[in-house]
Amino acid sequence: MSEPVVYDRAPAELDLEPGEYWWCACGRSMTQPFCDGSHEGTEFEPVPFVIEEKSTVWLCNCKHSKDKPFCDGSHNDLPDDIF
Template identity: 85%
Template sequence: MSDPVVYDRNPAEIELEPGEYWWCSCGRSMTQPFCDGSHEGSGIEPMPFVIKEKTTVWLCNCKHSKDKPFCDGAHNELPDDLF
């Protein structure tokens, strides 16, 4: 399994409708923060999550959150050379 690619230091603030979503956990997707299948061969799988009512969320783009797929501020602790 390879390490995830840091896509961005800042989380993605997105208003989501109710439904099931697939968060990109590998950092390779061209449709960040959602999966587009680019993880194939990386050993990293996307993470499904469900939104029950229309809401604004902050999805992790650094791929290091301990509260995946949501941002927990982990990007503030990462070294600058990862970005």
């Protein structure tokens, strides 16, 4: 299994309206942290998630969270040379 592209160490802090969203798991999207279809031809698939009410969320940008799409602090355990 290949590794995703690390977009950023810091999570994306976003105020999201209710709705369905697609989080980029491959790290290649030009609309980070959301999917733009750049995963085509890779083994990665976007992660769908639903926001029920307007919320502030922290979405993972390092692509290594165990709680995808949300940041779980995994970026703190990655080596500095990956960024």
